[in-house]
Amino acid sequence: MREREPKLVRGPTPRHKEDDQVVYIDSNSAPRMIFSGEDLLLEDLPIGTRVIYSKPPLEGLANPGAAIRYALNHPLGADPLYAQLAPGMRVTIAVDDISLPLPPMTTPDIRQTIIEILLELLDANGVDDVHIVIANSLHRRLQPFEMKRMVGSKIYGAFYPDRYYNHDAEDPDGIVPLGKTDHNEPVNINRRAVESDLLIYVNINLVPMDGGHKSVTVGLCDYESLRPHHEPQTIRDSDSYMDPAKSMLNRKVERMGAIVQQHMNVFHIETALNNRMFAGATAFLSKNEDEFTEFDRLKFEAMRFGLSKMPAAAKRKLFHAIPAQYQLVSCHAGQTDLVHAKIVEKNFEQYMVGIRGQADILICGVPFISPYNVNSILNPLLVQVMGLGYFHNFYRGKPILRKGGVLILCHPCYDEFDHEQHPSYIEFFNRLLPETRDAMVLRHKYEEEFAKNPSYISMYRRGHAYHGAHPFFMWYWGENGRQHVGKVIVAGAENAHVPAMLGWDRADSLTEAIAMGRSFTGPSAEITLMHHPPIVMADVE
Amino acid sequence: MAAAAFYDLDGTLVRTNLVHAYAYNARNQQGLLRSLTRTLSTMVSIPLFAAADFYSRRAFNDLFFRRYTGESEDRLRYLHEELFENVIRKSIFPGAYDLIDKSKRLGLRQVLVTGALDLTVIPLARHLGIDDWVTNRLEFVDSKATGRLVPPIIAEATKASWIRTYAEKEGLSLSECYSYSDSMSDLPMLSVVGHPTVVNPDFRLRNTALAHDWPILDLR
Numbered sequence: 001m002r003e004r005e006p007k008l009v010r011g012p013t014p015r016h017k018e019d020d021q022v023v024y025i026d027s028n029s030a031p032r033m034i035f036s037g038e039d040l041l042l043e044d045l046p047i048g049t050r051v052i053y054s055k056p057p058l059e060g061l062a063n064p065g066a067a068i069r070y071a072l073n074h075p076l077g078a079d080p081l082y083a084q085l086a087p088g089m090r091v092t093i094a095v096d097d098i099s100l101p102l103p104p105m106t107t108p109d110i111r112q113t114i115i116e117i118l119l120e121l122l123d124a125n126g127v128d129d130v131h132i133v134i135a136n137s138l139h140r141r142l143q144p145f146e147m148k149r150m151v152g153s154k155i156y157g158a159f160y161p162d163r164y165y166n167h168d169a170e171d172p173d174g175i176v177p178l179g180k181t182d183h184n185e186p187v188n189i190n191r192r193a194v195e196s197d198l199l200i201y202v203n204i205n206l207v208p209m210d211g212g213h214k215s216v217t218v219g220l221c222d223y224e225s226l227r228p229h230h231e232p233q234t235i236r237d238s239d240s241y242m243d244p245a246k247s248m249l250n251r252k253v254e255r256m257g258a259i260v261q262q263h264m265n266v267f268h269i270e271t272a273l274n275n276r277m278f279a280g281a282t283a284f285l286s287k288n289e290d291e292f293t294e295f296d297r298l299k300f301e302a303m304r305f306g307l308s309k310m311p312a313a314a315k316r317k318l319f320h321a322i323p324a325q326y327q328l329v330s331c332h333a334g335q336t337d338l339v340h341a342k343i344v345e346k347n348f349e350q351y352m353v354g355i356r357g358q359a360d361i362l363i364c365g366v367p368f369i370s371p372y373n374v375n376s377i378l379n380p381l382l383v384q385v386m387g388l389g390y391f392h393n394f395y396r397g398k399p400i401l402r403k404g405g406v407l408i409l410c411h412p413c414y415d416e417f418d419h420e421q422h423p424s425y426i427e428f429f430n431r432l433l434p435e436t437r438d439a440m441v442l443r444h445k446y447e448e449e450f451a452k453n454p455s456y457i458s459m460y461r462r463g464h465a466y467h468g469a470h471p472f473f474m475w476y477w478g479e480n481g482r483q484h485v486g487k488v489i490v491a492g493a494e495n496a497h498v499p500a501m502l503g504w505d506r507a508d509s510l511t512e513a514i515a516m517g518r519s520f521t522g523p524s525a526e527i528t529l530m531h532h533p534p535i536v537m538a539d540v541e
Numbered sequence: 542m543a544a545a546a547f548y549d550l551d552g553t554l555v556r557t558n559l560v561h562a563y564a565y566n567a568r569n570q571q572g573l574l575r576s577l578t579r580t581l582s583t584m585v586s587i588p589l590f591a592a593a594d595f596y597s598r599r600a601f602n603d604l605f606f607r608r609y610t611g612e613s614e615d616r617l618r619y620l621h622e623e624l625f626e627n628v629i630r631k632s633i634f635p636g637a638y639d640l641i642d643k644s645k646r647l648g649l650r651q652v653l654v655t656g657a658l659d660l661t662v663i664p665l666a667r668h669l670g671i672d673d674w675v676t677n678r679l680e681f682v683d684s685k686a687t688g689r690l691v692p693p694i695i696a697e698a699t700k701a702s703w704i705r706t707y708a709e710k711e712g713l714s715l716s717e718c719y720s721y722s723d724s725m726s727d728l729p730m731l732s733v734v735g736h737p738t739v740v741n742p743d744f745r746l747r748n749t750a751l752a753h754d755w756p757i758l759d760l761r
Contacts, residue, residue, distance in 0.1 A: 170643075419751055426754045454546065454643040454719065455738040455756040462636050462759060 021353040025049040030289040034365035036410040038315035043510045049527040054536035057274035060327025067331045075334030087126030092196040097136040099371035100204040106323040112152040132164040135219025138467035141166040169222040178263045185228040187259040190220040203270045208347045212340035213257025232439035235479040240393035270339045272330040272346035275534040279325035319368045351537040358402040359528035360521040364391045366411040376418040380498045385474045388481030394537040404486035406517035413493035424456045428471035447472045489513040544717035546644045550655035552723035553740045556632040565624045598696040598726040610688030614681045621660035636760030656696045701729035
């Protein structure tokens, strides 16, 4: 009897490996670990799936203090800081808020290290009129304990609350109009910063979108000044907003930054961190699963089991309590553009992984955190901004997903909002999205109503709420993703109404989502998993 | 379409309440003995007022305003001017000014809807730049207070119905109106507009606001 030939399983042909961080799933591959909110999934991916891992962390500087001092004494395009100081000067130090870095880093936060050095220098030069302003723009005010963690108890004790405070974009006396760009974009900036003899901006550049002129023109502005670039068309015209050279957002911010430079003396200190998000007991979370040791597997299973037994709030608390182990890899100071160019280069060096070809189906696990929910809940609008906003824009060249492809997000999509931090998000989600998901319509019809809602303004100024207009910005942030992606499927969504409200499909599991995706794109779809976190971006050929 | 912001007063925009106003009146009676007895009697009655208020705002009003029986209208007016300068002005929550200012910038008509007495409210409303107000009013016969209120008594659901009538009369769109209150008894007033907001809420009202996804303000 003739023996039957084994049946060949047809799948996508594996391509040449394009980068050390790119792995193709084969029959011997281990299942992949994927974040889904506060849970960890372990998923067998189809053979041929491309998995893109983040690069190993760049080596941290051995002596960050020395690097910072060197940067202050050898600035780019400016006089050394000590040479710019004189007794009796009025100086303001502006710092990035808690949205950077993510998750918050172990103490001492790099801002504390820099500000300690700055204060010594200012003191030595007889400068005692110093304020520290958190450049939170329309983000929420930080809680006192968060402010203390950011700069350390010594500085906090000496400066809080009179000389260490949050920027207030709604203070009628606290904002000064500096002028308009030739495109009629108003530039309104924090009064204390404008009226200072010197503004020192202390930045953390977690991703290439951060820093540069955005630090001052966005961090210290008001609603009117934010509107020209936090709008849907600007985001549509940014390809991507993580690539400053092709970002309309960046272009507009630079125009506005030029006005700032005409009126203010800004000394910019920028820093780049490595991507050492997990270290020690949690280091396995950033490893290639094929390289797991038995101990890694044990830790992973223990963690997964533990998480499966915990209520969502406890899991959230646990994850938010684990600080990232970031290290300083670069620090430059001086003139904004020159400094920023150097730091962005370092960001790209850390994050960019070269890949060949776009995917038909892109899978992204959405973790528990975004820039807008530190110590809070990743609500549905923030899941949206992570998927269609950040993850979609983590590219240079071409999007990772082909036009019209399928984006699969792993997240429970719980219908939960933080009433203290995100009150206007609740109204946006429940009142506006059922009417329309069109960003242009939302902007023209409702943005101003939310922005000028006295209750939301009061909650922003007196409480710890994001500004009334902020949910709109979050929606616009996903606009180029929304225009590009053919279908979004949420794998593991615990309900149907949240994905439906966002205009997405849902699936019980990732396997089901992939099957749904294939029925949309065709059975031989190229599938790619971006193995976030830590952050990874792609240079797409 | 035009819209308005409706504010409850006591506990919402100011720290004081009806009892503070009456206590001021009691303390400033003619004669030391009379002042002392009225003040003591007010203090002793506070648990009773609290219990009545917990049960129903109407029951509280019935019980409370009887204390004004026999007071002269002129003297009450004089004392309430003083009350504003000496007590209420200092009791306005710091966030109240900003809230009203932002609300005015939005073009909203500013309206107080309060169970406090007109005597107390008028100087305060002028100070805050309020456009319109509805309050409770003591009934006077021969310039002496009878201890009763002139109907309709502004409390609970009456506030909501007054707002509805007012909006109709003034051509306001209720769905674009705002209302602010600190009290569970004002749930109808909060529910009748498109933008209800609770202010400095107690536990019960906070939970209600969370259940309805209403914004929660702290103006203190």
